[in-house]
Amino acid sequence: MAPGTTKTATDKINLLTNQGESKQKKIINKVTRTSLAVLFVYVFLILVLAGLQIFVGRKKAEVDSTQQALVQDISKLGKIEGLVQAAKNRAGLAKTIISDSPSSPGKLLDDVVTSLPSSVSATSADTEGGGIKLSLKAQDSEAVTKLIEVLKSKQFATVDLESISLGTSGNYNISLRIK
Amino acid sequence: MKLDFSIPAEHKPLVLPLIVLLVVVILSTTLTRSMVTKLLDARTAINEANEKNIMLKNKKEVLSSLKQNELVSNVNASVLAIPDEDPTLFGSSSIRDLALKENIQVKELESASGNTNQSKLKTVSLTFDLQGPLPNILSFLRRLQKSAPLIQISDIRMDGSNDNVSLKLGLSAFWSKLPDKLPPADQSFENITNAEKEVLKQLSQLEKKSSEALTPLSPEGRENPFTQ
Structure with missing residues (x-):
């Protein structure tokens, strides 16, 4: 075995091994450095997060204390708030009563009776289904004509002439249903 | 038989990066995650509290501006x-x-x-x-x-x-x-509307009774109950 030949072969093998090892070492060093860098960045991020948490916690405490102060101030104005609540309550109830009210029979009676011609007088009135039933006495036929004209001008929803009869004294007895 | 937990020499350089990876993963799933969640929750709570404070401030201003009389x-x-x-x-x-x-x-x-x-x-x-x-x-x-x-x-x-x-x-x-109870102080306030x-x-504007006391009826019958 020629010593030179063997040496050359071994050298080649050794050379390859050294190059591979140094490359591997370099990669390992790079990985180690990168992982340490990642760890540092990560720890830094955690510290930032911790700092933010402290800042946010202080901010929350500040906002909460402002809220408590406002609630205390509002509690001192409780009397005014109570008055507002009472006024709103009564306004709401009154609105319900007013909106539930049908056309008032009192107003209807007032409207009809005050507009009657002087020769016509009301003898009785009775509320009936949101309207009124009215008995009238007219002195003569001219009074009846005037009454019809008045009723036409008043624009009631409905005016039903129930009966009209001539009495023994010459008066006309009229019965009307008005809504 | 004895178990051998020693790390082979060629794998030893990988131990540190692996530990770092492990630490990052463990911290990410535990500490960091809870910190981020807490931070986000706190931010939401602050926003809500700020909105509530604005509402309370308005309520206070409106209540202060109302005339009690x-x-x-x-x-x-x-x-x-x-x-x-x-x-x-x-x-x-x-x-x-x-x-x-x-x-x-x-x-x-x-x-x-x-x-x-x-x-x-x-x-x-x-x-x-x-x-x-x-x-x-x-x-x-x-x-x-x-x-x-x-x-x-x-x-x-x-x-x-x-x-x-x-x-x-x-x-x-x-x-x-x-109403016998006031709404909680931190509840929103509705002022009296125009309607x-x-x-x-x-x-x-309703007509009020001239006197709120009941008008007594005038006495009738005998003035002195002990006389006939």
Whole structure:
């Protein structure tokens, strides 16, 4: 075995091994450095997060204390708030009563009776289904004509002439249903 | 047999990166995650608290700007219109007072308690027998609808001639207890709306009884009960 030949072969093998090892070492060093860098960045991020948490916690405490102060101030104005609540309550109830009210029979009676011609007088009135039933006495036929004209001008929803009869004294007895 | 946990020499350089990876993964799933969640929750809570503070600040400003005297007079007028207790006595007295002003004789009075569909609003039915001249009766009816307490005329039965008309009047008067609790101080506040102001104005314009005390009846019969 020629010593030179063997040496050359071994050298080649050794050379390859050294190059591979140094490359591997370099990669390992790079990985180690990168992982340490990642760890540092990560720890830094955690510290930032911790700092933010402290800042946010202080901010929350500040906002909460402002809220408590406002609630205390509002509690001192409780009397005014109570008055507002009472006024709103009564306004709401009154609105319900007013909106539930049908056309008032009192107003209807007032409207009809005050507009009657002087020769016509009301003898009785009775509320009936949101309207009124009215008995009238007219002195003569001219009074009846005037009454019809008045009723036409008043624009009631409905005016039903129930009966009209001539009495023994010459008066006309009229019965009307008005809504 | 003994187990060998020693790390081979060629793998030893990988231990540190692996530990770092492990630490990052463990911290990410535990500490960092909870920190981020807490931070986000705190931010949401601060935003909500800020919004609430703005609402409370507005509430405080509005409440401070309201005039107490004006409110008291509105509430007084509205409580006269819709009393907070059974209005039979007050309503009868007011109607009697109004009838006296119009020279109308009150002949009979009946009352019965009723109720409406709304549980808060209670009704009382009043029936009056009145007698007087027709113009006075009409004027009485007109004023009655513009008087406190707030009433609804449910029934009218009228008979007679111009000078002497008898009137049977069926009325409903209303009452309701005032709110006994204030909403929590940190709850939003609704001020009186314009529509409500309008209703309150109408209520304050209602004609009030000249004296809130009941008018005593004049004594009748024997002045001295110990004499014949």
